[in-house]
Amino acid sequence: MMRTIVALFSLLLLNCQKAADKPEIKDEVQKTESSQTEKGATHKSNPYCEEFFKKILLSSNLAALKNYKDIFIRIEDVSDDKIVLEVYVKNTDSDSPTGTRITENTVAWLHFLPDSDKLLDITSDAEDPMVLSFDKNILKESDYRNICGLSEKELQNKVSVKADVQCKEIKGTMLRGEECLISGASLEQVYEEMVQKSLVKDAQFLLKKIPKIATTHKINKNGIIDIKYMPGNNKIDIEMFYEGGITDIHLMKKGQNVKRQIIYNLD
Structure with a gap:
């Protein structure tokens, strides 16, 4: 009789110990999902x-x-x-x-x-x-x-060419680009809009205004070695020299129109 009582007591103690050691998977999953929810809640969605x-x-x-x-x-x-x-x-x-x-x-x-x-x-x-x-x-x-909560566009600080623009794609072996004919705009307006609106890659490294004389600016950033400016009569040619190619920019005033060419050449 005594042996039976001892055996039952030992079995009960073993079951209690297993129950205590059993992981609470459900609680862990809930914590993970709750943490993810709180993290997502910090981003204000629109x-x-x-x-x-x-x-x-x-x-x-x-x-x-x-x-x-x-x-x-x-x-x-x-x-x-x-x-x-x-x-x-x-x-x-x-x-x-x-x-x-x-x-x-x-x-x-x-x-x-x-x-x-x-x-x-x-x-x-x-x-x-x-x-x-x-x-x-x-x-x-x-x-x-x-x-989306952006501020109003400050038109007084931006060059906006309100003109008819007709563009066509330029494709060739190891080059790509675009040629546009812009009516009713000056050479300076087209150049400044190209810079301010980043119409060419790495426009932030270009001069804000067209230089009066030929000049070369050393850059040595973003893979750009230097930028060469060659102004002429009613035109300007620009060469952006990269470690892996050249970007050619040609602006030419023709009557009331400006032709803009941007060509990316790869080595």
Whole structure:
């Protein structure tokens, strides 16, 4: 009889010890999900701004659009200089210990530049982003600066060429670029707009005004060795020398029009 009581007591003690050692998986999952929720809550979402840029995104030639059926966008940062966009997809994880769980995977990072209305894909190389094309008619549908909380554009400090612009693409062996015919603008206006709106890569390293005499500026940044300016009669030619190529810029005044050529040459 005594042996039976001792055996039952030992079995009860062993079961209690196992129960105490059993990990609380559910509580750990809840803590993880709660922590993720709190982290996400620190980012102030603007659904109207995100909806606007999703339209922009879906009209673009971003490569990721061909690889995923459903794609989402999140605004990570907003400033007057640029809007940082995260492009991501959602995946269903059915192997989660708590049941079906939705996970997010980033597929692209984009920058939108309000001053030049450019959409840049910085996913592969932030120093040398890819300029994406998109339907610019969408920009006329809404006042995105107001929707996204940007300050009003300071037109008095910006050069705006209100003129008819006709452009065509330039393609060749080891080169690419664009030629535009701009009517109703001066040579100086076209040059200053090109610099201020970053219509050419690394425009921030160009002089703010057209120099009066030929000059060469040493840069040694962003892969640029130097920039050579060659002004002439109603024209200016600029050569941006890189470690891996040359960017040629040609501006020429013809009557009431200005022809602008930007050509990227690769070694």
